[in-house]
Amino acid sequence: MTGLIFSALTLAAILGSGLMAGLFFAFSTAVMAALARLPAGQGATAMNTINVVIQNPVFLAVFMGTALVCAALAVKAVLGWSQPGSLWLLAGGLFYLVGIFGITVVFNVPLNDALAAVDPASSEGTALWTRYLDEWVFWNHARTVGGIVSLASFWLAGR
Secondary structure, three states: OHHHHHHHHHHHHHHHHHHHHHHHHHHHHHHHHHHHHHOHHHHHHHHHHHHHHOOOOHHHHHHHHHHHHHHHHHHHHHOOOOOHHHHHHHHHHHHHHHHHHHHHHHHHHHHHHHHHOOOOOOOHHHHHHHHHHHHHHHHHHHHHHHHHHHHHHHHHHOO
């Protein structure tokens, strides 16, 4: 029974990591480039709207739920270190927790909060939007990589 539970948790971690990596990949390759082509005030306003809308139950369940699953799998890996796949379970958990959750909390959310706090049409808003595009996208690329590596690690744990 325990093996079945951890297999289900590993599958949930694979799916959650993949969903998050895909979301971040879409932002890195299309959404942010499209917003950057808009006048600064419009791009910033659109991003502020996205940042409000994305905080919905489905997104939060996947984002936070996957973090909880990854934490549980990382603990399992440490406690059962001699078991096959433990290194990959730990790597998958850490890449999600640090590479997605941690980066989001430490870098992307504060940038989102700063963007929401300025008038997008002001000169301050324009200057922040220019900096935001560079910094936010850089950290979003890192989150994308974190999600891909997390997914691959969890897949390797089960091999």
